[in-house]
Every structure is written in C-alpha cells, then in structure tokens.
Amino acid sequence: MRAAVCVKAGGPEVLEIRELPVPAVREGWSLVQVKGTGLNRSELRTRQGHSPNVTFPRVLGIECVGIVAASTDPALPDGTTVAAVMGEMGREFDGGYAEYALLPNALLMPITTTLPWDVLAALPETYLTARGSLDALGVVAGGQGRLLIRGGTSSVGMAAASIAAGYGVETAATTRRPGKVGALTGAGVDHVLVDAGGSLAASVHAVWPEGPDHVLDLVGARTAVDSLHLVRRGGTVCVSGSLSGWAIPDFEPIAMVPSGTKLTAFHSDDFKGSAGATVLQRIVHEVEAGVYRPNVDRVFGLDDIVAAHRYMENDQATGKVVVVP
Structure with a gap:
C-alpha cells in the first residue's frame, strides 16, 4: 500500500510517499481501507517534533473515514463505513495518511451516509x-x-x-x-x-x-x-x-x-469510538439535510501531501483540508 511517512521531525518535505506492507489484523484491531482523511494542525506539530512519545518514521493522521476491509469485531462486519478519530492515531501507532490503516476496534464509529468521501472526511x-x-x-x-x-x-x-x-x-x-x-x-x-x-x-x-x-x-x-x-x-x-x-x-x-x-x-478524545458514533451520525444527517455546511476548503491527493501540509502551515485554508488516497 502507499502511505505518507513522516521520516523525521522537520518541514513538510520530511513527508515521503512509500510502499509499505498492508498491516495484518490482530485481536482487537481491524483493517480499514482509508477513503479520506482530514488534516489537522496537531499533525503539523507532530511532524515538527513537538508531540511527546512519537517516534519516527510514523504515518501521521489523527482521523480517517473508510470501509472495514478485514474485521475482528462481529459488530463491524467487512464493508461497514466507519470513521475514527484520536486515540493516539498517528502518534503511538500509524494513522490515516495511507491507503489502509490498522485501527483499534474501540475507535471505529459505524456511519450510514450518502455523502461523498471527501465531504465525509471533513466532518469527524x-x-x-x-x-x-x-x-x-x-x-x-x-x-x-x-x-x-x-x-x-x-x-x-x-x-x-x-x-x-x-x-x-x-x-x-x-x-x-x-x-x-x-x-x-x-x-x-x-x-x-x-x-x-x-x-x-x-x-x-x-x-x-x-x-x-x-x-x-x-x-x-x-x-x-x-x-x-x-x-x-x-x-x-x-x-x-x-x-x-x-x-x-x-x-x-x-x-x-x-x-x-x-x-x-x-x-x-471524549467523543472517540462508541461515545462519538451517535453524535457523528446526527451531524452527518444534518449535513445531508443542509442544516450544516461541511466547509471543505480543498482536497489533495495522497501524492500531494507535502503541498497539503505547506498549504495548512501557511494558513491558506478557510475550513477543512482533506486528503484522499
């Protein structure tokens, strides 16, 4: 799989696109095919070396949306649309800047939606x-x-x-x-x-x-x-x-x-996993109904992750920056 790997602390150029093995599932963790990830300034600071207990190389990304590709939880069967946020994603373990992410089942929030992936990725x-x-x-x-x-x-x-x-x-x-x-x-x-x-x-x-x-x-x-x-x-x-x-x-x-x-x-973190699933589902329905605007500023491809980080770091965005694999 392709992933954007932060190889060391530094500027946007330390993010490199690499081919990595697709992670193997293990008890309590499921494999998610990532369809989109929102960028966050906390990832910028992790990239700069300011997040404690982060070792490099690391796949960043504290959130993502996608489809369960290999499940270890009967409540989250293969094919389920899910979102995940926080829980040390992209810090203690690899996060959403990749085509696949191995994530704890406790973080996964099942979502029913008709929204396109880039819009859904802007929400969690x-x-x-x-x-x-x-x-x-x-x-x-x-x-x-x-x-x-x-x-x-x-x-x-x-x-x-x-x-x-x-x-x-x-x-x-x-x-x-x-x-x-x-x-x-x-x-x-x-x-x-x-x-x-x-x-x-x-x-x-x-x-x-x-x-x-x-x-x-x-x-x-x-x-x-x-x-x-x-x-x-x-x-x-x-x-x-x-x-x-x-x-x-x-x-x-x-x-x-x-x-x-x-x-x-x-x-x-107060809304991670099951604690946030109901709230996020309500938000998704309200965006679908036009009550809220998703505020997507710009969508980048994974290959453009350096440009995406530079865009975020220069405060060019008005709203959410999204990366899709």
Missing part, C-alpha cells in the same frame, strides 16, 4: 470538536447568549459557526485575513472581527459592550488569557484549539481569571 474531528466545545460552553439551540469564536476560519471555527447559526445564536468570529470575511458571513457569522494580533477588546465591545457570554478560543495558548478578559463577567471561555501552541506560559489562575468567569476545555 472538526464537527465533533465543534459540537463538544459548544456543549462545554453551554451553547444550546434557541438563540440564547452571544458567542465569540477566536480562530474563526479554522476548520473547527467554521464548523462551530455553522452549528451556532443552526441554533439561532448571535455569533462573532475573528480572522487575521480580511479576504476571508465573506467565508465567515457565508457560514452564518453575524459579526466578523479582523484580528490584527493585539487585544480584541475595542472591536468586541463595539459589538457587545458587556462582552460575549461565551468565547470559543481556537487560537489557544497565546490568546486564552485575553479571552478571559473579553467574556462578560460570569461568562465562559472554552479552549479547544492550539493554533498558537499547547501551553499558557506563566499561567497564574488567581491573577488571570476574573472572579466568577469560567475557563473550560474540550478534547475530542
């Missing part, structure tokens, strides 16, 4: 993270509350905007690139804020003088403290992204978290 990690983050914030259908999405043109940001619009929630979102404003309004964002790299206080308070009720921070470490001071007193900030890295340097909770304001997080 992105929409599960967006849905889980909005749940963590307490954003529900009915239009209650005001939501600010930082990192709005990321794939999760676009998905969260689409879900929030479906909920009827008033939403603002940030982008660093004025040329992406139209994509955000098209996703249902009511107020687009161009982030010049400093505090957003003036822009946010011009829209909502008391601040938003909820902030979904997908930029992460660099902006989390600022977000805590943007949300209204007693509001909630959820950090679900790491566009600016993993850790908040010199974090002092008592000094940095305003009294009564809440800081939470969401990790998509």
Whole structure:
C-alpha cells in the first residue's frame, strides 16, 4: 500500500510517499481501507517534533473515514463505513495518511451516509470538536447568549459557526485575513472581527459592550488569557484549539481569571469510538439535510501531501483540508 511517512521531525518535505506492507489484523484491531482523511494542525506539530512519545518514521493522521476491509469485531462486519478519530492515531501507532490503516476496534464509529468521501472526511474531528466545545460552553439551540469564536476560519471555527447559526445564536468570529470575511458571513457569522494580533477588546465591545457570554478560543495558548478578559463577567471561555501552541506560559489562575468567569476545555478524545458514533451520525444527517455546511476548503491527493501540509502551515485554508488516497 502507499502511505505518507513522516521520516523525521522537520518541514513538510520530511513527508515521503512509500510502499509499505498492508498491516495484518490482530485481536482487537481491524483493517480499514482509508477513503479520506482530514488534516489537522496537531499533525503539523507532530511532524515538527513537538508531540511527546512519537517516534519516527510514523504515518501521521489523527482521523480517517473508510470501509472495514478485514474485521475482528462481529459488530463491524467487512464493508461497514466507519470513521475514527484520536486515540493516539498517528502518534503511538500509524494513522490515516495511507491507503489502509490498522485501527483499534474501540475507535471505529459505524456511519450510514450518502455523502461523498471527501465531504465525509471533513466532518469527524472538526464537527465533533465543534459540537463538544459548544456543549462545554453551554451553547444550546434557541438563540440564547452571544458567542465569540477566536480562530474563526479554522476548520473547527467554521464548523462551530455553522452549528451556532443552526441554533439561532448571535455569533462573532475573528480572522487575521480580511479576504476571508465573506467565508465567515457565508457560514452564518453575524459579526466578523479582523484580528490584527493585539487585544480584541475595542472591536468586541463595539459589538457587545458587556462582552460575549461565551468565547470559543481556537487560537489557544497565546490568546486564552485575553479571552478571559473579553467574556462578560460570569461568562465562559472554552479552549479547544492550539493554533498558537499547547501551553499558557506563566499561567497564574488567581491573577488571570476574573472572579466568577469560567475557563473550560474540550478534547475530542471524549467523543472517540462508541461515545462519538451517535453524535457523528446526527451531524452527518444534518449535513445531508443542509442544516450544516461541511466547509471543505480543498482536497489533495495522497501524492500531494507535502503541498497539503505547506498549504495548512501557511494558513491558506478557510475550513477543512482533506486528503484522499
């Protein structure tokens, strides 16, 4: 089989297309013929050498969709359409950047769908993270509350905007690139804020003088403290992204978290396997019905994985980048 192998830590050029043996099934693991995989910035950082306990060479990819080719689980017979996310895919064991992936049965989510593979591949990690983050914030259908999405043109940001619009929630979102404003309004964002790299206080308070009720921070470490001071007193900030890295340097909770304001997080491992199957199936049905937009920015072939990583690393995408074998 063909696979994109990260041979060492470095730039996009360390991803090489190689011929590898198709993995043999073993107890508790099934073979999946990969039909598509969404790219994620965590894979970029793994490629750069920033993920702990990752040894090279490694086939990256923390998610994929495909068909069960050789099953060891009677509940997942051969031919079942499945999705898989996280669970150390592409880190402790080879992931989705290949024609086949050997995956733990506990990660596999059976899906019924009429969506094309590239659209289905854009959904699992992105929409599960967006849905889980909005749940963590307490954003529900009915239009209650005001939501600010930082990192709005990321794939999760676009998905969260689409879900929030479906909920009827008033939403603002940030982008660093004025040329992406139209994509955000098209996703249902009511107020687009161009982030010049400093505090957003003036822009946010011009829209909502008391601040938003909820902030979904997908930029992460660099902006989390600022977000805590943007949300209204007693509001909630959820950090679900790491566009600016993993850790908040010199974090002092008592000094940095305003009294009564809440800081939470969401990790998509919460929705892996059976825990996410029902949620993902509902998302798939809602995309099929036109309630949500899949927000596919661009589809690359596996042979173009270097170009795909470079495209992602240069922040050229507005929404999800997908690779198909």
